[in-house]
Amino acid sequence: MSKFLLVCLAVLLVAVVSEAGPRGRGRGHMGGRRQRGEGMMMMKRRGKGAQWRRKWAIGRIDGDMDDVNTYSSDDNIPVHTPEMVNRRPVAKRPWKLRRKMRRRNKKFWRSKNAVLDSAGEWVIMDAPTRRVPLLAYLCHNIILEFDYSSFISKLMTANCKRVRSQDNRASNGVIHIVEEVMLPVSDSMVDIVTKDRQLSYLKTAIGRSSLGQALRADGQLTLFAPTDAAFQKLDSNVLNRLLRDQKCLDKVLKNHVLPNVVCSSAIQGKSRTKNLLMRYLSVNRDQEDKVFVQDSQVVSADIMTTNGVIHLIDEVLIPDDALGILDVAEKQNATKVLELIDRAGLRKTLESAENITFFVPTNEAVEKLPSDVLTSLARDTNALANILKYHVTPVETECKFVYNGYELETLSSGKSIVLYEYSTFPFRQRWLQTAQCGRIIMGNIPSCNGLIHLVDKVLLPPVGNILDVLAQDRRFTQLVDLLKRAGLADALQGEGPLTIFAPTNQAFGKIPSSTLQSLASDVDQLQTVLKLHVIKGFLCCAGIFEDNFFHRNRISSLEGTRLRIRKEGDQLMVQSSTISSCDLTGTNGVVHAIDSVILPNQKQRDRSWYGYYYN
Numbered sequence: 001m002s003k004f005l006l007v008c009l010a011v012l013l014v015a016v017v018s019e020a021g022p023r024g025r026g027r028g029h030m031g032g033r034r035q036r037g038e039g040m041m042m043m044k045r046r047g048k049g050a051q052w053r054r055k056w057a058i059g060r061i062d063g064d065m066d067d068v069n070t071y072s073s074d075d076n077i078p079v080h081t082p083e084m085v086n087r088r089p090v091a092k093r094p095w096k097l098r099r100k101m102r103r104r105n106k107k108f109w110r111s112k113n114a115v116l117d118s119a120g121e122w123v124i125m126d127a128p129t130r131r132v133p134l135l136a137y138l139c140h141n142i143i144l145e146f147d148y149s150s151f152i153s154k155l156m157t158a159n160c161k162r163v164r165s166q167d168n169r170a171s172n173g174v175i176h177i178v179e180e181v182m183l184p185v186s187d188s189m190v191d192i193v194t195k196d197r198q199l200s201y202l203k204t205a206i207g208r209s210s211l212g213q214a215l216r217a218d219g220q221l222t223l224f225a226p227t228d229a230a231f232q233k234l235d236s237n238v239l240n241r242l243l244r245d246q247k248c249l250d251k252v253l254k255n256h257v258l259p260n261v262v263c264s265s266a267i268q269g270k271s272r273t274k275n276l277l278m279r280y281l282s283v284n285r286d287q288e289d290k291v292f293v294q295d296s297q298v299v300s301a302d303i304m305t306t307n308g309v310i311h312l313i314d315e316v317l318i319p320d321d322a323l324g325i326l327d328v329a330e331k332q333n334a335t336k337v338l339e340l341i342d343r344a345g346l347r348k349t350l351e352s353a354e355n356i357t358f359f360v361p362t363n364e365a366v367e368k369l370p371s372d373v374l375t376s377l378a379r380d381t382n383a384l385a386n387i388l389k390y391h392v393t394p395v396e397t398e399c400k401f402v403y404n405g406y407e408l409e410t411l412s413s414g415k416s417i418v419l420y421e422y423s424t425f426p427f428r429q430r431w432l433q434t435a436q437c438g439r440i441i442m443g444n445i446p447s448c449n450g451l452i453h454l455v456d457k458v459l460l461p462p463v464g465n466i467l468d469v470l471a472q473d474r475r476f477t478q479l480v481d482l483l484k485r486a487g488l489a490d491a492l493q494g495e496g497p498l499t500i501f502a503p504t505n506q507a508f509g510k511i512p513s514s515t516l517q518s519l520a521s522d523v524d525q526l527q528t529v530l531k532l533h534v535i536k537g538f539l540c541c542a543g544i545f546e547d548n549f550f551h552r553n554r555i556s557s558l559e560g561t562r563l564r565i566r567k568e569g570d571q572l573m574v575q576s577s578t579i580s581s582c583d584l585t586g587t588n589g590v591v592h593a594i595d596s597v598i599l600p601n602q603k604q605r606d607r608s609w610y611g612y613y614y615n
Contacts, residue, residue, distance in 0.1 A: 158182065160263035160302040160309055185304045189215040189223055192305055198312075201231035205242070209249045211257070221308035222258035224281075224293050226316040234316060241324055241351070241448070248448035251277065251322040261309055264291050264301035277319065293317065321446035324351050328447040329360050332454060336366035337388075343378065344385040350392070356450035357393040357408070359417065359435050361458045369458055386412050390461045393417065396451050399433055399443035405497070405538070415461045418497075418585075422543030430545055435459065437540035437583035437590060457583075466500055466586040467492040473584070475504045475593060486526045488534075496588030497538040501574050503597045511597055531559035532598045538590055539565070541582035544572050561600070574598065 156163040158178055165177040190212060193199045202225055206212050215223065231239060242249050254276035262273060262283070270284040285291050291298040296315035303310040320328055326347065330338060337360055341347055350358070377384040389411035397408060407416040423431040433440045438455035445452040463472060467489055470476040479502055483489050492498065508516065519526055535555045545553065546567045554562040565574050572579040574594060581593035 155266065157263050157265060159185065159304050160261075160265065162265050183304075185306055187305055188217075188307050189221065189305045189310060191216075192303060192310055193225065198227045198229075199225055201228050202226060205249055205253060208243060209246060209253050211250060211253045215257075215307070217307065219307045220259075220261045222260065222262045223308065223310045224256045224258075224296070224298075224313050224317065225310050226256070226296075227299065227312055227314060230296070230313065230315050234318075237351070238318075238323070238327065242318075242322070245448060248322045251448070252316065252318055255279070255281075255317050255319050255322070263309060264298060264311065267291055279319070281317070322448050325353075325356065325358055325447040325450045325452060326350055328445060328452055329358070332360065332442075332445065332452065334360045334362060334454070336363040337361050340366070340377075340384060341388060344381050344388055346385060346388055351449075353392075353394075354449050355394075355396045357395065357397045357453065358450060359391045359393075359438070359440075359453050359455050359459060361391070361438075361455055362441065365438070365455065365457045387458070387460065390415055390417070391459055398451065399440060399453065402433065412461055417459065418538065420538055420540065420543070422540070422545075424545050424548075432542060434540050434542050436585055437542065439542040460585070462586045464586060465493050466496070466498060466589040466591050469584050469586045469591050470500075470502060475506075476502050478505045478508045479503055482520065482526060483530060485520060486523060486530050488527065488530055492534075492589075494588065497536070498589035499535050499537060499539040500589065500591050501533045501535075501577065501579070501594045501598065502591050503533065503577075504580070504593050504595065507577075507594060507596050528559055528600060529597070532557050532561060532563070532600065533594075534558045535563065540590060541572055541579065541592065559600075563598070 156166060156176075158176065159182050161178040161180045161182055163176050164179050168175040168177065187195070190206065193203050193206060193215075206215060215221070234242075242252055257276045258273055258281070259276060260273075267283050267285050270282065272280040272282045275281050281293055283291070283293050291301060291311075293311070293313055294315075294317055296313040296317060298311045299314050300312040303312070320331060323331070326338060326341070341350065350356070377387070392411045393408040394411060395408070402419045402421070404420050406419045408419065409416050417436050419433060419435050421431065421433045423429075433443070435453065435455055436459045438457040438459050440453050441456055442454040443451075445454070463469065467480070467483070470480050470483075470492075483492065492500070511519075519529060535557050537555070539555070544565055544567050547553070553565045555565060556562050563575055565572075567573070572582070572592075574592075575598050577594040577596040577598055579592045580595045584591040584593075
């Protein structure tokens with residue numbers, strides 16, 4: 001008997017659950033509260049009052065759009081009507097059907113934004129709201145969702161003609177009243193551009209690019225088409241390069257194309273929209289009712305095509321990465337180096353080069369060069385050309401792909417640029433990259449034919465190894481002599497990389513002559529002192545940071561003593577010596593001049609929490 005009661009209870013429970021049905025989920029759905037027979041008409045309550053709005057309207061298109069069930073947005077729509085019951089989709093689980101249609105809506109509107117009219121042609125639908133009207137095909141049914149923002153006036157267009165009155169019901173259909181006559185559309189975007197005489201430059205550009213097929217195929221696009229007058233405003237070199245280089249031309253054309261239809265009447269005030277480059281274009285309508293895209297004015301709007309709409313504009317919208325590498329450098333205000341390029345006669349070489357990386361010194365970096373160096377370079381154009389070629393590599397290299405000791409071959413006869421990165425503890429709070437000890441201020445600036453990295457100094461090609469660097473500088477004659485006496489000259493000519501803190505002749509002059517003579521006579525003691533000035537690795541001055549609670553930069557010398565290297569204000573310190581001249585680079589390391597000799601047993605007070613461990 002008990003088993004029989006349990007079975008009855010189970011059957012009753014199943015019946016109750018099936019009668020109640022699943023509850024809907026997600027925004028805008030009433031879930032289990034939806035009454036049976038309501039069909040696909042869903043009501044949504046907005047605000048605290050009894051404000052209802054239409055969410056869904058379902059109709060059926062058969063031939064001449066007869067037998068369509070729609071309602072005006074101002075009508076009081078009943079919750080339950082016999083018509084809706086008759087048109088309710090046949091499905092055991094309507095909530096699954098609604099979810100399936102929502103998914104189809106999202107996928108469909110990524111590529112479509114149109115409704116088929118009675119003649120079988122596409123009619124472009126648009127509304128300037130935050131949400132685009134959704135449309136999906138489910139068998140023979142069409143589901144439309146009109147979602148109007150509460151803070152913007154309602155606007156609906158058909159083929160970019162404003163709909164003045166919507167949803168006027170008739171006995172055999174529905175009427176929408178438009179402000180202008182809608183003419184048949186039969187030409188694609190490419191057809192319109194080909195036939196229009198004032199778009200001959202654009203026709204040539206599309207023919208030489210890879211975008212022609214996309215502008216000819218089915219779709220829902222917006223093309224901001226520059227007129228011939230707009231192309232003629234461009235510099236002749238820029239125009240020739242764009243028409244010659246397909247890579248640059250594709251970027252320019254994609255900058256003019258939107259992946260959806262935007263009618264001019266939908267542009268009210270200031271807004272922005274993404275183009276095919278996935279970058280924002282600003283569009284706005286001013287007080288004089290003129291429409292602008294970026295800084296270009298729309299001179300003729302709403303030219304309908306079978307795959308979208310065309311607006312004619314009076315300027316070409318060229319993104320920075322579609323400009324030549326020298327044009328991008330000029331936009332970065334690197335005018336000094338461009339003057340040197342013109343003086344050396346390298347402009348045509350760099351403009352015609354492809355896939356290069358250009359380390360561009362800033363104006364401040366060029367001004368830091370001594371006046372006598374600038375004068376000599378102005379006289380010797382070959383030397384100037386070699387220095388400028390040293391800033392250019394024949395391969396595009398992004399900063400994120402480099403590592404310590406990464407070498408890049410340059411255009412300067414076998415010379416290479418070495419890249420390093422430096423950071424502080426903890427969590428790499430301060431991080432930077434250098435190219436031949438020039439700090440990269442801004443990297444990975446794209447252009448049509450390469451990348452630009454802005455650096456804070458002029459990169460000079462190394463003249464040899466670090467011993468050659470010391471031998472060619474008159475400030476280090478005494479140091480070179482002592483290195484040879486100590487037998488360390490061969491070590492400084494090795495593979496490296498090494499960093500040497502080189503005492504100048506004035507620094508050795510601070511040592512008593514008797515002490516210096518005894519030091520020179522004792523080879524072992526001389527090696528100990530000189531090895532204190534050499535560390536392994538490539539340490540640029542840009543990689544020396546201020547000390548903080550966590551970070552104390554200590555590096556072992558070849559002698560074994562850990563040297564404390566830090567930045568104090570504007571001065572760079574090694575133990576108690578000040579670095580007076582930075583970054584004399586060689587093929588196997590770098591030289592920094594210091595103003596005093598580092599002697600053994602120079603104790604440095606370290607206030608860090610781990611200072612006792614190091615001392």
